[in-house]
Amino acid sequence: MLKAVVILFLGLVSLGQCAPSNSSTQATFRNPILNGAAPDPYIYRHNDGFYYWAKSTGNGIEVMRSRILTDFRNSERRVVFNAQAPYGALWAPEIHFIQGNFYIYFALETNNDNANHRMYVIRANDPNNALGGYSGIVKLTPHDSDVWAIDGTVMQYGNGRLYFIWSGWPTINAGFPQNLYIAPMSDPMTLSGPRVLLREPTGRWETIGAPLDEGPQVLEHNGRTFLIFSASGSWTADYCLGMIGIDGLRDPLVRSNWWQDVDRAVFWRNDEQSVFGTGHASFTVSPDGSEPWIVYHAMERPDAGWEGRTARVERFVWNPDGSPGFPRPAGLWNDLETPRGQ
Secondary structure (H helix, E strand, O other), rough: HHHHHHHHHHHHHHHHOOOOOOOOOOEEEOOOOOOHHHHHHHEEEEEOEEEEEEEOOOOEEEEHHHHHHOOOOOEEEEEEOOOOEEEEEEEEEEEEEEEEEEEEEHHHEOOOOEEEEEEEEEEOOOOOOOOOOOOOOOOEEOOOOOEEOOOOOEEEEEEEEOOEEEEEEEOOOOOEEEEEEEEEEOOEEEOOOOOOOEEOOHHHOOOOOOEEEEEEEEEEEOOOEEEEEOOOOOOOOOOOEEEEEEOOOOOOOOHHHHHHHEOOOOOEEEEOOOOOEEEEEEEOOOOOOOOEEEEEEEEOOOOHHHHHHHEEHHHHHEEEOOEEOOOOOOOOOEEEOOOOOO
8 A cells, every 4th residue: 555655656746747837927018118208109120130110309310229129218229310490390200121221201391380291201321220320301292292291101012112101181271181192102212103092081980089091001911901090180089090901912003992991990999998099000020020019109098198198019910811900909007928039
């Protein structure tokens, strides 16, 4: 009997040694990814393993570089551009790597007049140094119009061509609505054709505070192209994201080739988690490239306004049809799993 007990005890010890350990747990983080106000975050992951964020700072642009997506507090940074009179009111810079070089796109006004907002671009002097010097500004103007324009982004389409997509007014002094437009590019600093209307704010969820579509961002997956955009007033709790798309590499300059989803937002406020004004997103991937992540700003209070916008990141998924599946935005007290490879 004693021998049997000893054998049983040794067997249990052996099983315990082979059992998986519960001592290691998944690392977590909490939003926001930077202290203080950080609206309109655009983060790009380069092939050097760094995440680059071109952030507005007063009337300048500060480029930050970090290997950690979830925390830019101690990132390397440098102011690479400062607007000089008569330019001002610099909004929503985006840093892109196109055809072997870094470009930063942003909106500026002239003579302290919002109606004079237009899109501009600068190019890195050294294609291997996004935190170095940049060229002088170049204005991006469609061939057929010189009208208010903000939030420009570049679509590097599957047909090998470049297209510029932005938010603009229909006429010179319209004020509203803000529509989405597209124009062809001959190179990263030149528009080469007239603008084409892609989207007007018509859904109820696009017109809270003002009829407004802005902040277009391109997502490509499994041969499908999606345009995620922000809708309603950015100063409201109902600022949200919508989506249109194009399939089969159809000509993006033909509006009817884009399917439109007018009935719903795809990413919106979460009152239970105290998340409001979820908009102006960009998209990146985890350090190992296996996970898609959304970068966006939001407020903790519905009345926090522009100064209450902080930058946040969350993982999303791809639906079976190839479209993005976004989570309900999580509150700042939630522990979220860190990106794979971080």
